[in-house]
Amino acid sequence: MAKTDWKSKAKKLKKKLVQLKAEMELRVQDAAATVVATLAPAHPKAAKPKAGIKVSPLAPKGGFPKLPAIAGAEFAAVEAGVKYKNRKDVMLVRLAPGTSIAGVFTKSSTRAACVHDCQAKLAMKAPEGAGAAIIVNSGNSNAFTGALGQQSVDAVTGSVAEALGIPSARVFSSSTGVIGEPLPHKRITAVIDDLVAGLQNDAVDMAAQAIMTTDTFPKGSAATVQGEGGTIHISGIAKGSGMIAPDMATMLVYIFTDAKIAPAALQRMLSRNVDSTFNAITVDSDTSTSDALLLCATGQSPAAALKGAYAKTFETALHGVMLDLAKQVTRDGEGATKLVEIQITGAATPNDAHLAAMAIANSPLVKTAIAGEDANWGRVVMAIGKSGAQADRDKLSIRFGDLVVAENGWRSPGYSEESTAAYMKNQELVIGVDMGLGKAAKTVWTCDLTHGYIDINADYRS
Amino acid sequence: MAKTDWKSKAKKLKKKLVQLKAEMELRVQDAAATVVATLAPAHPKAAKPKAGIKVSPLAPKGGFPKLPAIAGAEFAAVEAGVKYKNRKDVMLVRLAPGTSIAGVFTKSSTRAACVHDCQAKLAMKAPEGAGAAIIVNSGNSNAFTGALGQQSVDAVTGSVAEALGIPSARVFSSSTGVIGEPLPHKRITAVIDDLVAGLQNDAVDMAAQAIMTTDTFPKGSAATVQGEGGTIHISGIAKGSGMIAPDMATMLVYIFTDAKIAPAALQRMLSRNVDSTFNAITVDSDTSTSDALLLCATGQSPAAALKGAYAKTFETALHGVMLDLAKQVTRDGEGATKLVEIQITGAATPNDAHLAAMAIANSPLVKTAIAGEDANWGRVVMAIGKSGAQADRDKLSIRFGDLVVAENGWRSPGYSEESTAAYMKNQELVIGVDMGLGKAAKTVWTCDLTHGYIDINADYRS
Numbered sequence: 026m027a028k029t030d031w032k033s034k035a036k037k038l039k040k041k042l043v044q045l046k047a048e049m050e051l052r053v054q055d056a057a058a059t060v061v062a063t064l065a066p067a068h069p070k071a072a073k074p075k076a077g078i079k080v081s082p083l084a085p086k087g088g089f090p091k092l093p094a095i096a097g098a099e100f101a102a103v104e105a106g107v108k109y110k111n112r113k114d115v116m117l118v119r120l121a122p123g124t125s126i127a128g129v130f131t132k133s134s135t136r137a138a139c140v141h142d143c144q145a146k147l148a149m150k151a152p153e154g155a156g157a158a159i160i161v162n163s164g165n166s167n168a169f170t171g172a173l174g175q176q177s178v179d180a181v182t183g184s185v186a187e188a189l190g191i192p193s194a195r196v197f198s199s200s201t202g203v204i205g206e207p208l209p210h211k212r213i214t215a216v217i218d219d220l221v222a223g224l225q226n227d228a229v230d231m232a233a234q235a236i237m238t239t240d241t242f243p244k245g246s247a248a249t250v251q252g253e254g255g256t257i258h259i260s261g262i263a264k265g266s267g268m269i270a271p272d273m274a275t276m277l278v279y280i281f282t283d284a285k286i287a288p289a290a291l292q293r294m295l296s297r298n299v300d301s302t303f304n305a306i307t308v309d310s311d312t313s314t315s316d317a318l319l320l321c322a323t324g325q326s327p328a329a330a331l332k333g334a335y336a337k338t339f340e341t342a343l344h345g346v347m348l349d350l351a352k353q354v355t356r357d358g359e360g361a362t363k364l365v366e367i368q369i370t371g372a373a374t375p376n377d378a379h380l381a382a383m384a385i386a387n388s389p390l391v392k393t394a395i396a397g398e399d400a401n402w403g404r405v406v407m408a409i410g411k412s413g414a415q416a417d418r419d420k421l422s423i424r425f426g427d428l429v430v431a432e433n434g435w436r437s438p439g440y441s442e443e444s445t446a447a448y449m450k451n452q453e454l455v456i457g458v459d460m461g462l463g464k465a466a467k468t469v470w471t472c473d474l475t476h477g478y479i480d481i482n483a484d485y486r487s
Numbered sequence: 488m489a490k491t492d493w494k495s496k497a498k499k500l501k502k503k504l505v506q507l508k509a510e511m512e513l514r515v516q517d518a519a520a521t522v523v524a525t526l527a528p529a530h531p532k533a534a535k536p537k538a539g540i541k542v543s544p545l546a547p548k549g550g551f552p553k554l555p556a557i558a559g560a561e562f563a564a565v566e567a568g569v570k571y572k573n574r575k576d577v578m579l580v581r582l583a584p585g586t587s588i589a590g591v592f593t594k595s596s597t598r599a600a601c602v603h604d605c606q607a608k609l610a611m612k613a614p615e616g617a618g619a620a621i622i623v624n625s626g627n628s629n630a631f632t633g634a635l636g637q638q639s640v641d642a643v644t645g646s647v648a649e650a651l652g653i654p655s656a657r658v659f660s661s662s663t664g665v666i667g668e669p670l671p672h673k674r675i676t677a678v679i680d681d682l683v684a685g686l687q688n689d690a691v692d693m694a695a696q697a698i699m700t701t702d703t704f705p706k707g708s709a710a711t712v713q714g715e716g717g718t719i720h721i722s723g724i725a726k727g728s729g730m731i732a733p734d735m736a737t738m739l740v741y742i743f744t745d746a747k748i749a750p751a752a753l754q755r756m757l758s759r760n761v762d763s764t765f766n767a768i769t770v771d772s773d774t775s776t777s778d779a780l781l782l783c784a785t786g787q788s789p790a791a792a793l794k795g796a797y798a799k800t801f802e803t804a805l806h807g808v809m810l811d812l813a814k815q816v817t818r819d820g821e822g823a824t825k826l827v828e829i830q831i832t833g834a835a836t837p838n839d840a841h842l843a844a845m846a847i848a849n850s851p852l853v854k855t856a857i858a859g860e861d862a863n864w865g866r867v868v869m870a871i872g873k874s875g876a877q878a879d880r881d882k883l884s885i886r887f888g889d890l891v892v893a894e895n896g897w898r899s900p901g902y903s904e905e906s907t908a909a910y911m912k913n914q915e916l917v918i919g920v921d922m923g924l925g926k927a928a929k930t931v932w933t934c935d936l937t938h939g940y941i942d943i944n945a946d947y948r949s
Contacts, residue, residue, distance in 0.1 A: 135872030135880050169868045169880060171897030204865025205898055309851045314872050389851070389936075390944055397945030403666025406631045410597030418597050418631060435633030436667055474851075475945075479938050482852055483859030 083356035083364050083452065083472070084242040092247045092260040094227040095281040097121030097323025101223035102235035105216045107209060108164025108202060115213055116235035117220040118279065119189060120157040124323045126197070127292035129299050131316035137167050138174030139198045140317055142182070146194050151288065157195040159279060159319060160185050160213070160220075163238050163264070167200040167208040168314040177210040184214040188221050199277050199317050201264065202238055229281070233262040236277050239481060240266045240357050246349035248342040252328025253335045257284045261346045265354040266308070278303065278318040278350055283326035284339055290331070294340050295320045302347035305469040307386045308358035309478070355470045360477025363395055364453045370466045371459040377414035378460075378467035384412030385456065385471075392474035395454065400445035402430045405456060420461030426454065545818035545826050545914065545934070546704040554709045554722040556689040557743040559583030559785025563685035564697035567678045569671060570626025570664060577675055578697035579682040580741065581651060582619040586785045588659070589754035591761050593778035599629050600636030601660045602779055604644070608656050613750065619657040621781060622647050622675070622682075623739060625700050625726070629662040629670040639672040646676040650683050661739050661779050663726065664700050691743070695724040698739050701943060702728045702819050708811035710804040714790025715797050719746045723808045727816040728770070740765065740780040740812060745788035746801055752793070756802050757782045764809035767931040769848045770820035817932045822939025825857055826915045832928045833921040839876035840922075840929035846874030847918065847933075854936035857916065862907035864892045867918060882923030888916065 102116040120126070128147050130140050151157070160181060167174050178198055186193035200208060233243035244263040249256060261280035286294075295318070303318065320343075324330075331339050356364055367385050372378035385391055388408040394401035402423050409416050419434035426448045429437045448454070564578040582588075590609050592602050613619070622643060629636050640660055648655035662670060695705035706725040711718060723742035748756075757780070765780065782805075786792075793801050818826055829847050834840035847853055850870040856863035864885050871878050881896035888910045891899045910916070 131872075133869070133872030134874075134876070134878040135868045135883075166865075169865060169893065169896065169898075171881070171895060173897070204868055205893065206865075207898075314869050389940070393941055393944035396941065399945070403628075403631060403668075406597045406666055407595070410593075410595030412596075414596075416596040419633070421597075431631065431667065433633060434631065435635070436669075474941065476938050476941050478851070479855055479858065479936065479941065482855035483861070483937075 079241065081241045081357045081361055083358075083361055085353065085356070089230055089233065089243050090245050090247060092229050092245050092262075093249060093258040094229075095258055095260050095323060096226075096283045096325035097124060098229075098281045098321065099224040099226050100228040100232045101220045101225065102228075102231040103216050103219050103223065105162065105212045107162050107212050113231065113235040114164050115160065115162045115216060115220065116232040117185065117217070117224065118159040118232065118281075118321075119221075119224050120159070120321050121323050121325060122154045122156045124157050124321050125286055125288040125291045126151075126157060126322075127288060127295040127320045128197075129295060129318050131314060133314050133316075135169060135314050137200060137315045138170065138178050139167055139200050140315060142175065142178045143197045143199070143317060143319070146197060149194055151195060152192055155195050156189065156191045157197070157321070158185050158189055158191060159197045159199070159321075160217075161199045161201070161232075161236050161277060161279075162208075162213055163236050164202040165200055165206055165208045166202045166204050166315045168204045170205065170207055173207055177208040180210045181213050184217050188217050197319060199236075199315065201236065201277055201315050204314060229260050229262060232279070233264075236262070236264040238264065238266070239359060240264050242357060244350055244353040244357070246346045246353070248346050250338050250342045252284065252326060252331070252339070254329050255327030257326045257328050257339060258282060259284075259342055259346050261350050263350040263354055266357045266359050277315070278347075280318070280320045280343070280346060280350075282320075282322050282343075283324065284322045285324040285326065285328065285330040286322050286336075287330075291320060291322055294336075294343065298340070298344045298347055301468075302344065302351045305382075305467070306351045306355045307383065307469065307471050308355060308361070309387075309474075352470055355472055358472035358478075359481045360475040360479070361472030362452070362475055362477070363473040365395060365471050365473065366453070366455045366468060367471065368455060368457045368466075368468050369460065370457070371461050371463060372465040372467070373415045373460065373463040375465045375467065377462075378465040380412045381409050381414040381416070381458065381460065382467045382469040384408040384414070385458070386469050387471070389474055392471065395449070396473040396475045398446070398449040400425055400430065400442075400449050405458065406431070409458065409460075414460070415462060416460060417462060422459045422461065424455075424457040425449070426451075541703065543703045543819045543823055545823055547815065547818070551692055551695065551705050552707050552709060554691050554707050554724075555711060555720040556691075557720055557722050557785060558688075558745045558787035559586060560691075560743045560783065561686040561688050562690040562694045563682045563687065564690075564693040565678050565681050565685065567624065567674045569624050569674050575693065575697040576626050577622070577624045577678060577682065578694040579647065579679070579686065580621040580694065580743075580783075581683075581686050582621070582783055583785050583787060584616045584618045586619050586783050587748055587750040587753045588613075588619060588784075589750060589757040589782045590659075591757060591780050595778075597631060599662060600632065600640050601629055601662050604637065604640045605659045605661070605779060605781070608659060611656055613657060614654055617657050618651065618653045619659070619783070620647050620651055620653060621659045621661070621741060621783075623661045623663070623694075623698050623741075624670075624675055625662075625698050626664040627662055627668055627670045628664050628666050630666045632667065632669055635669055639670040642672045643675050646679050650679050659781060661698075663698065663739055691722050691724060694741070695726075698724070698726040700726065700728065701821060702726050704819060706812055706815040706819070708808045708815070710808050712800050712804045714746065714788060714793070714801070716791050717789030719788045719790050719801060720744060721746075721804055721808050723812050725812040725816055728819045728821050739778075740809075742780070742782045742805070742808060742812075744782075744784045744805075745786065746784045747786040747788065747790065747792040748784050748798075753782060753784055756798075756805065760802070760806045760809055763930075764806065764813045767844075767929070768813045768817045769845065769931065769933050770817060770823070814932055817934055820934035820940075821943045822937040822941070823934030824914070824937055824939070825935040827857055827933050827935065828915075828917045828930060829933065830917060830919045830928075830930045831922065832919070833923050833925060834927040834929070835877045835922065835925040837927045837929065839924075840927040842874045843871050843876040843878070843920065843922065844929045844931040846870040846876070847920070848931050849933070851936055854933065857911070858935040858937045860908070860911040862887050862892065862904075862911050867920065868893070871920065871922075876922070877924060878922060879924060884921045884923065886917075886919040887911070888913075
């Protein structure tokens with residue numbers, strides 16, 4: 026008897042904990058929303074579209090934002106001709122001694138050599154007082170390149186280490202582009218002196234350009250928060266457009282801050298904000314072999330080391346920057362013409378909420394209906410049905426924006442084909458689903474599936 | 488000590504069992520291949536494309552096969568105008584008293600009213616000596632139609648029961664088409680007398696036409712096997728083109744045979760052949776709310792009741808018909824221009840083999856590469872990596888047809904861009920992946936992702 030009671034007690038506690046976590050996520054998102062509003066204004070001169078590339082219609086209206094310089098972080102980018110011609114394709118970041126670095130990476134079992142290398146290096150304790158660096162190339166992902174993959178990573182990071190006089194264990198690298206082609210790493214090592222010579226503090230926008238592949242616009246986001254005794258800045262950049270269904274980390278993302286914070290605390294903060302940001306977006310359900318997100322804190326702000334309420338404020342701002350970058354990746358989804366926010370509420374468990382949200386966000390039939398501006402909520406029902414999430418037809422309610430289209434297992438009595446059709450013409454859409462079963466919630470972002478996606482991917486490699 | 492030994496013993500046995508099951512699947516497939524070769528030849532007059540509908544380039548070259556009449560099964564189809572105009576959209580099958588019926592259905596949690604109804608009726612014991620019937624409409628799926636959904640099912644099946652003088656518990660129904668619109672069931676009940684008047688033994692091809700929605704050709708398959716003391720016939724029809732990622736059953740499939748076999752044995756035989764046939768195909772990863780497969784054995788063959796070697800031969804033939812119909816559905820995948828067979832071998836477990844196969848078969852990036860005739864095996868690596876299946880980069884080997892493109896964690900030394908590019912021009916392709924880890928295997932079928940899929944689905948509802 027006593028045994029059974031303990032079991033049910035534990036179950037109830039577990040359930041409560043799970044509901045609490047879901048509530049917390051929503052609250053963090055709410056909180057982040059207020060910080061996003063204070064993000065940096067657009068940089069008037071940046072983000073001019075390249076000749077011949079059609080910028081996504083969903084690109085942020087203001088162009089690339091003016092990102093604050095981060096004391097202790099310097100940037101450079103050059104043309105190395107790894108694959109692309111006549112564009113900057115390698116970027117270098119030098120980070121001052123004492124910089125804390127945290128990272129999250131793809132969980133793919135066929136991940137690239139540079140991802141394995143970053144993970145191994147982050148697991149080691151950083152040598153006292155050593156600086157650090159990040160080097161990134163576009164055009165070739167150095168994934169599925171056998172033993173040669175690690176040799177290329179060693180050649181590139183070793184070369185950077187020598188040029189900057191830092192341990193190679195503190196040089197992190199990423200590669201993005203085609204899978205399975207040997208990385209011509211000599212093209213990269215040949216330009217390292219030029220990169221080092223070009224390092225400057227206020228050039229993060231150049232780095233954002235250099236890491237693009239099928240991206241149609243560079244992605245940046247920033248926030249400034251008041252620390253204890255001084256201002257703290259956050260500047261982040263990202264690339265990503267296709268092969269986007271991050272699993273634990275995503276694409277290539279680099280976020281820099283002058284905050285003072287120890288590596289372990291920085292890692293914990295990063296990890297707990299990934300699920301509601303980069304792991305909450307999808308373009309095509311395909312998970313990259315190269316996803317990497319590095320967060321670097323130089324500690325050069327005059328503000329005191331983060332703790333208490335200051336740490337919370339900083340984390341909220343960091344979440345805002347991460348969410349903003351994640352949504353920009355979705356806005357640049359290959360072929361995308363509409364940005365869609367899927368809001369699940371009332372799910373029985375957080376996992377159910379996640380399953381239902383991702384099933385809708387990844388459904389080719391839902392995504393093509395959106396491309397066709399068809400309020401086909403029947404396909405939303407289908408996606409929920411196949412998701413594996415606990416669902417009860419008669420308790421579901423579905424809305425497009427504020428328009429309730431289905432409830433009580435049935436088309437809503439107030440449904441109007443005309444007004445939902447008019448709503449579908451918007452460039453940004455919200456599909457809301459209340460499961461009517463519990464308190465768990467999840468919000469994810471996706472884009473539509475159009476002819477543009479087929480055009481881009483039916484001949485990307487050639 | 489003894490306790491631990493038992494545990495490892497059990498584990499080893501479990502592993503062996505699992506490997507054995509995988510081997511068995513391959514053997515059944517091999518065996519089935521020989522029966523498929525003896526399938527009915529194409530019916531010279533059937534399967535003329537409708538005006539204005541472009542038949543899939545992957546449609547079987549011979550057109551609709553000549554399906555043998557099944558003693559005890561009669562068919563009729565009429566125009567009821569449920570949604571489509573000027574085409575037969577309702578079909579009726581009358582089955583003789585004593586017919587055994589087995590079924591498998593979608594596992595969707597938002598499945599249609601008629602699916603729930605079939606499941607409930609199959610769970611009941613059939614009244615002694617009662618006949619049975621199946622009525623199917625296209626154009627409206629009667630899914631997510633609230634309480635009215637079951638009322639429509641009751642009206643239609645009750646009406647058939649009355650007209651044929653059989654219990655309504657023996658009238659099974661399916662509906663396929665748009666989700667969430669009320670089924671105008673009076674249009675169906677109004678034509679039941681016409682259907683009954685038109686019933687004839689040799690008209691299964693008419694039924695195959697009436698259940699089409701976005702299908703571009705009707706799907707049929709047949710086999711004839713020698714029973715103990717007489718011949719046994721199998722005739723099957725199917726519909727399906729989009730929203731195809733069956734989960735336990737699939738689409739609408741009706742298979743008829745004159746074999747003598749009890750309902751429970753028939754159900755077991757059906758269930759054990761679904762995973763390697765209908766559950767092994769995918770068009771777009773979206774699972775229908777209406778998937779249903781009914782297998783009806785009238786028992787009117789002069790052959791004795793199935794048992795022993797005769798039962799095995801029959802099951803092999805049945806598997807062949809099921810696989811043929813499943814592949815025809817894939818051949819009619821919305822917008823498809825290429826049929827792709829994904830063969831996984833050497834996986835650690837059957838579940839790993841299934842995960843890897845389906846991840847490749849459903850990857851939008853793999854499917855668009857195939858549409859573009861690009862031998863982009865890097866995307867196959869990516870799909871394996873994200874699949875969740877146990878994988879070791881250095882043990883994978885990947886081939887396109889007979890051309891090994893990657894092995895030992897690296898592009899194959901014998902790789903030739905020219906010959907793989909030439910291979911990709913074929914209409915039917917094989918992607919083979921040996922995981923190099925164990926003995927589990929799985930073969931699945933998919934199609935490419937083209938502009939045609941977007942065209943069809945961006946305005947299907949309107």
